[in-house]
Amino acid sequence: MSNEFHQEIKEQVKKFRLEKIEPLLEKDDHEAVFRKEIFNELGELGFAGITIPEEFGGAGLSYTDFCVFLEELSKTSVPYAVTVSVSTMVQSILAKFGNQTQKEAYLPELTSGKEIGAFALSESGSGSDASSLRTTAKETDSSFILNGSKLWITSGGVAKTYIVMARTGQEGSKGVSAFIVRDGDSGFTYGKNESKMGWRTSPTRELLFKNCEIPKDRLIGNLNEGMKVALSALDAGRITIGAISVGLAQRALDESVSYSLTREQFKQKIFEFQGLQFMMSDMATEVEASRLLVYHAAHLLDEGRPDPKISSMAKLKASDTAMSVTTDAVQVLGGVGYTTEYPVERLMRDAKVLQIVEGTNQIQRVVIARQLRKSFN
């Protein structure tokens, strides 16, 4: 998995995150500040559309390569990694289902990182049960008119291009279509900005559609086939959350080991206590197991045979690991770990939502069970 090219990506991202993001992080987390220029700079380095074909301005690389990037960036900032990951997902959808005009109109600004893309599926009443969404899109002679709202939208307010899922037909998954909505479209406004436990530098916002009229050519793919569009992004979405989880967990482990090798209590380095050694050995084992599962899932996707069971396992295992390892890291650092002076308390707050986004871990278990049943049919 580790070749020279990946080493180059890692070093480049490491330099960037340590110089550009890390120094501002404690303050930005506290004040919930997102810096678009950081995203733009990641774009200039060629990281805003890693998996998108070169003909659309992307880097034309694999999901494995993308995971290497996300893992490294997440060692400093899960929120920026998530912003890139969601924006890339929007591009994948456009590249796969969009028509030539749509690709030419929207992809270059996204792949270059000049603009941010966002994906709007969840609503206040439909989270895990996504296909029960209630936002409607009514077709007229020349347009679609959207009404309703979307909740918990990552990059809401800072993104320019939104893929919005809305109901155009019958109840359930077969009556949903995917649309492109742009910041500034009439009737499209932003609702409340969520105040969250973690991911505080990544804006999460409500989207409001009040007679929002968009031209007909904003429909992605065929009418009422929107859930197919949304589901196409699932494997990649789960794998990327897995990679982000691994990076976050690795940082927590690194912080624990380095702190315990310097901190002295009872006249010895606390690393010398077996209780801490066992804790950190378990942490390291979990991180490594999660990493292998995530890259295995990415490898299958790159080979064109994505396995929903493995993708779900990767997301489930890696995010559970991120939660337990970051919680233990706060414990290893003790009193200072609980303060904002050290990064581990932020890592722990950032970890929790990894178990909730891209399908809660309960939903991942449902998916895995479904695949287990299938294998015996």
Add this chain to the structure above:
Amino acid sequence: MWYFSEEEKALQELCRDFAINELAPKAEHHDNEESFNIEAFKKMGEIGLLGITADPAYGGSGLGATAATIVMEELGKACPASTLSYLAHSILCVNNIQNNASEEQKQKYLPKLISGEWIGCMGMSEADYGSDAVGIQTRAKLEGDQYKINGSKMWITNAQYSDIAYVYTRTGEEKKNLTTFILEKDKNQFEVGKPIHKMGMRASPTGELIFKNATVPLANRVGEEGDSVYHMMKNLEIERITIAGISLGVARACTEQSIKYAQERKQFGKEIGKFQLIQKMIAEMSTETDMMAHFLYGVAKEYDNGNKGPAIAAKVKLALPKMATKIALDAIQLHGGYGYSREFPVERLMRDNKLNEIGAGTNEVMIMIIAKDLLKDLKPKK
């Protein structure tokens, strides 16, 4: 609990109402602003909570660990941070003075601390001496009939608001040469450093106490020089039992919130409480919360009956905070996107509770204490 006395049951009611009316409505606000709910704290004095274990002669309630734990649980359900400040005042400062100070000192300090006119804290931990508390390096040196104190104390709950600080110092080179002083803010016997920003317990002020050649009369010394290791160990027992009460409150609140949410929230056309995965989560949360309550109050009652010891207090302190963190994490998970937002209390309860695995002795120190007790027959290394 069936074995609660009438007095303890009445206290439970009183605290439940107080928590609902005075703490819960402001908890989110003070967490966001990192501010102290001083109005509620003063009211705790008015309703008689601030001297829960102190002698009625000084205005106290004369109750035991069980009663104090009841207060922690009930207040902890609404706002663990305000409860932590309450604990620092009533258990770390007032209870220590009650048990260890002279008659004259009690008369001087307890009435005002118990009425809420003064706020108190305790200074034990230092930047380099957290788990290894007996190693502290803040020095007190007798010069004539006065002491000069130099050093600093870290992670002190209530530091910025305290009028009175109960502070451990070193007065000799042997490890056990520890001596306590009751220090007064008004007489410049301590200064306060910068506030410490934390993951949780944000509504409970945390700061540093600084002593720069502080001049302290002999009259402020508690007991004799070198008495304090014993005082410290003794008070840590009730501190650990009562702080576990905050974690019990967190577990109760998270379980109640989750049950409520599971009955209201619909997905896939039905209440999520109808899904077995959710049922498993709330069934386990509730079972563990009941286990916590029975263990904790059983130990508190035994303590009040005179069956004490560092190991049993350490077991309570190891078990409850850890279980409450797990329950609170599950509660966030069950609430999904809403649970992660600050609109619902569960994420705050989780952040607050994590401190209880660190403060008053880390989980790791609890393990050391328990193991030392279990393996006391092992011969020491030569």
